[in-house]
Amino acid sequence: MAKEITSRNENYSQWYNDIVVKAGLADYSAVRGCMVIKPYGYAIWEKMRDQLDRMFKETGHQNAYFPLFIPKSFFSREADHVEGFAKECAVVTHYRLKNDPNGKGVVVDDDAKLEEELIVRPTSETIIWNTYKSWIQSYRDLPILINQWANVVRWEMRTRLFLRTAEFLWQEGHTAHETKKEAVEEAERMINVYANFAREWMAMPVIIGRKSEAERFAGAIDTYTIEAMMQDGKALQAGTSHFLGQNFAKAFDVKFLNKDSNLEYVWATSWGVSTRLMGALVMTHSDDNGLVLPPKLAPVQVVFVPIYKSKEELDKVSQVIAPLREQLHARGISTKYDDRDNYKPGFKFAEYEMKGVPVRVAVGPKDIEKGTVEVARRDTLQKQFVPQNQLAETVVTLLDEIQENLYNRALDYRKANTVKVDTYEELKKVLSEKGGFVLAHWDGTAETEALIKEETKATIRCIPLDGEVEEGKCIITGKPSKQRAIFALAY
RNA sequence: CGGGGUGUGGCGCAGUUGGUUAGCGCACCUGCUUUGGGAGCAGGGGGUCGUGCGUUCGAGUCGCACCACCCCGACCA
Known part of the structure; x- marks a missing residue:
């Protein structure tokens, strides 16, 4: 076992990498952007997975499994969705290799080109809604409450162990409902499940909030998030839950006959957390001596x-x-x-x-x-x-005391690094000097958000659901605002 | 994808103006002594020097190309 890890002060990124590798959580692999999750790291993930799975079952969900490959044509159905994921999709074009006629090794057999290319799923809304179409005829078929544990692939330009890898493990819940109200409730229920899990099992304080339009999931009407603060003051989105409205039902023509014998589009949600939680766990509690695990997740x-x-x-x-x-x-x-x-x-x-x-x-x-x-x-x-x-x-x-102490320590840190500001100057000052979460009034427009991001690199992490309502003025435009948004640099 | 950096036993590194058999620390194996905060001594095993092409009597060292990884940025649920 290696003896030293880089200190957090010296180089926070390197400290994180050292912990992940030297504590035996994961390793770099021979495949660009992909990691090997080692037994000790996987054991922690299994504990997370098992507990989340129990919580999903307690809230009425069942597990199922959908294909890894998605026909390319499915992706063009929902416009926002395509745009959100098109740039990072791995594509399967052939189904056979052959011996290289010129020498060693194997080459792709050009005669084995697929008629329609297959996309390696970056998320499964499309294949699932294509399937739901055949499962749903009447209101009696609803709701459908399904979750799947799976791997997904997003061809990221720049990767980091657990936080952003080309392939990662996650769960994705996909539900179908009769009414808008029911779907919204489901999306809110699941973000609360995530928040409870983060707080009680990971000992990680999180803020539940709503994403701005710019940060919303591609294809969603509303995205709820849990945001955590890492020890370097940056925000990490730890889980999301989406109210999808009727977007996917319309894209895949999923209608049902309601109690009044009228045809209606189905209402949808999706929600997920991934192995990124492992990264969150590391960066919330660990110190210069190595990993620190909350007792409830320690193998x-x-x-x-x-x-x-x-x-x-x-x-x-x-x-x-x-x-x-x-x-x-x-x-x-x-x-x-x-x-x-x-x-x-x-x-x-x-x-x-x-x-x-x-x-x-x-x-x-x-x-x-x-x-x-x-x-x-x-x-x-x-x-x-x-x-x-x-x-x-x-x-x-x-063990109880440690679990509690870790939570309180992290919460104290977040409180100490969260400030309210009322002017743009203050916001810039805090972000550049101290970091952390900055609460500021915002007029709700994408333009203002983009300007702040352009000039400070900070994004709106969320508008807290339990945030206090107070009259204020947008720090950029001076337009009226009823609530503060959280600005921060993010992972 | 742009900028910077690094590729030499498992890990971390040294290797001079090209010159014999490529070294060092840690780790590993054997033995003895040790064991309340990262043990000591002795002996031992392990390397196509990232890959390819080139220059040269001779390449870890020089040149070109490629590949991989790391850091920073751009990008990004």
Whole structure:
């Protein structure tokens, strides 16, 4: 294991890359823009996925699976949608290779050209709405509440591990409803599911809001978002939920017979979160010693490190540790016992800090004598001695405390880096000097938004749903505004 | 896609005006001693020097082309 990571102060981007690679979350791959998610990183993703999946099921959704490939013609149906994704689509043009007649290797067989090219899905609205058309005839067929776990491909120019890769894993929910009201409620319900997940499981504070027109999903009427603040003050969109209106129903001619025997277009939503959440997790909690994981998502919550000189001593320590682990397992806590003999305790301490294990328990000869163990918490790096017979209870409490502390710490950071401004000068000053979230009145026009983006690089992250209503004037045009928008540099 | 940078054992790097058998640290393997914050000693294994073409008696080193990756920008749910 590598010893050093770049400090956040020195180079934040490099720090992030170091953590991802050195904590064993992911690696660069032989394919441009694509990463390998390593077992430890995938284990965290699995925990996220499993919990989200439970939450989707609790809100009435079912999983299904749609094709990776989408006929090119489907994409031209919804104008905004095409424009949004056309520039980053991978296209399949042939279905066969052959041996290179001139030498080594294989070449594309020109005789095997597809009649219609296939797009590797960047998102699945089109193939799904094409399918829904055949599933929906009457209001009795509605609602359809489906989610799929899948990979998607967006040919990004510039990629970063987890935050933006050409291929990534995600879930996409696609629902069909009888009424506009029902669809809007669904979109709002799911953004709240995401917010709850982020707060309670990732210990990551998020702001729920509505996207401006410019930032909206291609093809949506309304896009809801959860926005989180990273430790460098930049915003990260962690999840989105879209009210699609009847756009896709019209594009794919999906109508149903309502209770009054009238034909109507179906109302739709879609919503998703991706492996980008892994990046958010890293940048919300981790420090210069490595990854910091919230207990609820840590693959290993407690690691036991034995301290010993001889084989006999190791045996004694192991005998103390075994029942302690059992007690923790009985309380639903995951543990690991690292009795590798080729590494010293100090090395192991550093390694588990790098990997973000929330709690470390060291047991040595002195502990056996005194009936104690040494308990160290990853979030604050504090250590304490605990009687062996109180370990289980202590750890249960400690894990909750760490989960809560991480959330509060992140929330404090966000509060400390969120400011209200009333003039454009102030906005520019804050963005260039301090960063973070800037709350300002905005007249609601795309022109004003574009101007600010042009001059400051900051975008409107969202208009908070629970933001206070107050009369104000747009910082650019002076036109009346009823609510402040959040401006920030973003990932 | 533009600017900058880097490609030499698994990782990080050195390698002089071209000159013999390409070095160093970490990691790895074996043995002994160690073990409460990244162990020590001894021995050992591992490299088509990113790829291709060229210059030369001779290329890790010089030239051209290509490729990959990183950083910054443009772009972007």
